[in-house]
Amino acid sequence: MPVRNARPLWSLRMFNRLSRRALWRRAFALVVSQAVxxxxxxxxxxxxxxxxxxxxxxxxxxxxxxxxxEGPTYPARVVLPPRQEQVVSAPLAGVIDQLLVAENDSVRAGQPLARLASPELGELQLKLMEAASQNRLAARTLQRERQLFAEGIIPQRRVQEAEAAAAQHQARQHQSEAALRLAGLDNATIRRVADGGTVDSVVILRARTSGLVSQLAVKPGQRVQPADALVRIADASRLWLDVQVPVNWQGGVASVKGLPMTVVGRETVAAGQSLGATVSDSQTLTLRAEVTRGAQLLRPGEFVQVRLPMAAAxxxxxxxxxxxxxxxxxxxxxxxxxxxxxxxxxxxxxxxxxxxxxxxxxxxxxxxxxxxxxxxxxxxxxxxxx
Known part of the structure; x- marks a missing residue:
C-alpha cells in the first residue's frame, strides 16, 4: 500500500540542499566576526x-x-573684456584708400591704421572755415561795440547784442571742430583749417590704445558707410574665463568673489568675479573669473578646462x-x-x-x-x- 501524504523524493533533496546553504552562510559570518x-x-x-x-x-x-x-574640472571659454577691445569704425562715408596694418600686427596708441578718402571731409572743413571766419568777425565787432559804449556813443543794448552774437559764432566753431575731431583729424590739423589752411580729402584713422590687430574687416578700394567696422584691436593683457558649472554646484565655498582657480595644463591662475543668475539650455551657470597670472598663455575664444577648489575652510x-x-x-x-x-x-x-x-x-x-x-x-x- 502507498503511504499517503509522503513528500516526494525530489522535494526532500531540494530542502536539504537549501538548508545546507543557509547553514554555510551563517557559519561564514560567524567565522569572520569571531576570527577577525x-x-x-x-x-x-x-x-x-x-x-x-x-x-x-x-x-x-x-x-x-x-x-x-583640488576639485573637479569644468569647461571654460576665454573671453576678452569689452574694455580690452577697440573697434575702429568709419567716421564718414568714403573709400578705403590704403590699409597700413595687417592682421596679428602689434600696434601702439596713435599708430596709423588706414587712410579713408571721403568727400564729406571737405564739407566739414569748409564749415569750420566759415564758422571760424564768422567767429573772428563777431569778436572784432564786440570789441568795437564795447569801445563805443565806453565813449558814450552807443547804448549798452548794442554791446549785449554783440556779446550774444559772438557767443553763438564761437559755439558754431566749437561744433565744427568737434565734428572734424570725430572724423579723425588731430588738433593741429583742425587749427590749421580754422586759420584758413588747405583742405584735405583723406583722413588717417589711428589706434586709440595699444594691442593686437585681431581682424581687418575691409580691403583697399572698398566703399564704406559711417559706423562700419574697419579694424578690431584686442588688448589681451587682461582676460576673462566664463566657466560653465552645473546648476547645483556649490564647491563648499561661501562666495565666488576671489575664488582661486587654475587652468589645466597651463600656468594660469584666475580669481572668481561673479556667478550668473540665468540658467542656460544645458542647465549650467556661468562662473566668470578674471585671469590674474599667465594671460599671455591664453587666446580669446579658446576653450580650456578649469579646475575649481571644492572645499571651504x-x-x-x-x-x-x-x-x-x-x-x-x-x-x-x-x-x-x-x-x-x-x-x-x-x-x-x-x-x-x-x-x-x-x-x-x-x-x-x-x-x-x-x-x-x-x-x-x-x-x-x-x-x-x-
Missing amino acids: LQPAQAADEFAVTPAQMQSLGVQLQRLEPGGGA QGWTVPLASVVRQNDKAFVFVRTPKGFVARPVTVLASAGQTVRVAGDLQAGQEIAATSVIALKAAWQGKSGSN
Whole structure:
C-alpha cells in the first residue's frame, strides 16, 4: 500500500540542499566576526588588532588641518573684456584708400591704421572755415561795440547784442571742430583749417590704445558707410574665463568673489568675479573669473578646462574610499586604542579620488583609508545591521 501524504523524493533533496546553504552562510559570518573582530563595549566601536589590520590590508590616514583640495574640472571659454577691445569704425562715408596694418600686427596708441578718402571731409572743413571766419568777425565787432559804449556813443543794448552774437559764432566753431575731431583729424590739423589752411580729402584713422590687430574687416578700394567696422584691436593683457558649472554646484565655498582657480595644463591662475543668475539650455551657470597670472598663455575664444577648489575652510579632505554608506548616511572609521569607531560625517563636496567631509573629527586622528569594506562588514555585524 502507498503511504499517503509522503513528500516526494525530489522535494526532500531540494530542502536539504537549501538548508545546507543557509547553514554555510551563517557559519561564514560567524567565522569572520569571531576570527577577525573581538567584542566591543560601544555600539559603533569594534576591536581590531594591528595583526588583524595587517592581514586585512587596512591602511590609515591622519587628518590634517588645512585649506581646500583640488576639485573637479569644468569647461571654460576665454573671453576678452569689452574694455580690452577697440573697434575702429568709419567716421564718414568714403573709400578705403590704403590699409597700413595687417592682421596679428602689434600696434601702439596713435599708430596709423588706414587712410579713408571721403568727400564729406571737405564739407566739414569748409564749415569750420566759415564758422571760424564768422567767429573772428563777431569778436572784432564786440570789441568795437564795447569801445563805443565806453565813449558814450552807443547804448549798452548794442554791446549785449554783440556779446550774444559772438557767443553763438564761437559755439558754431566749437561744433565744427568737434565734428572734424570725430572724423579723425588731430588738433593741429583742425587749427590749421580754422586759420584758413588747405583742405584735405583723406583722413588717417589711428589706434586709440595699444594691442593686437585681431581682424581687418575691409580691403583697399572698398566703399564704406559711417559706423562700419574697419579694424578690431584686442588688448589681451587682461582676460576673462566664463566657466560653465552645473546648476547645483556649490564647491563648499561661501562666495565666488576671489575664488582661486587654475587652468589645466597651463600656468594660469584666475580669481572668481561673479556667478550668473540665468540658467542656460544645458542647465549650467556661468562662473566668470578674471585671469590674474599667465594671460599671455591664453587666446580669446579658446576653450580650456578649469579646475575649481571644492572645499571651504571647514571640513576635512579624505580619500573617497574611506567613506562608507549605511542607508542614507555616510561614515568614516576612526582608529581607537581598541580598534575603530564609526563616525557619521556630512559630505560637502567630492572630486576624483578625494572627498570633503564634516563631522565630529579632530586633527591628528587616524581614519581607515583602505579595506573599509571588511571593516564595514564587521561593524554591521556588531551593530546588528543586515
